[in-house]
Amino acid sequence: MSDWIEVCGLDDLIADSGICVLAGGRQVALFYLSKIDQVYAVDNFDPIGKANVLARGMVGDIGGEPMLASPLYKQHFSLTSGRCFEDADIHIHTYPVRISQQRVAVQICPESSL
Numbered sequence: 001m002s003d004w005i006e007v008c009g010l011d012d013l014i015a016d017s018g019i020c021v022l023a024g025g026r027q028v029a030l031f032y033l034s035k036i037d038q039v040y041a042v043d044n045f046d047p048i049g050k051a052n053v054l055a056r057g058m059v060g061d062i063g064g065e066p067m068l069a070s071p072l073y074k075q076h077f078s079l080t081s082g083r084c085f086e087d088a089d090i091h092i093h094t095y096p097v098r099i100s101q102q103r104v105a106v107q108i109c110p111e112s113s114l
């Protein structure tokens with residue numbers, strides 16, 4: 001079972017930048033990529049820098065794949081799969097995003113609390 005948790009309004013998102021929200025006790029970083037009009041949600045925790053900072057990372061794309069650059073050591077993470085472009089052994093959790101009536105919800109699955 002996984003739960004959809006409403007976290008903010010569409011208006012709270014900042015184009016091509018991140019915000020951090022709390023969802024089910026987890027810090028989730030939300031990004032709105034204006035060029036492709038998509039919202040992505042990933043863990044705010046940087047597994048390499050070991051700090052909750054990813055919402056402050058820069059977004060863009062690598063070879064057409066939406067990505068986020070950590071503000072700490074500049075590793076790049078896919079916003080769709082969570083994989084780290086520089087280290088195949090490392091990934092961040094990604095969360096499905098749903099937008100309904102101008103409200104943004106993320107889906108938290110049980111494994112994500114590990």
Ligand code: FES
Nearest residue numbers: 093094109111112
């Ligand atoms: S969100 Fe990563 S395992 Fe479920």
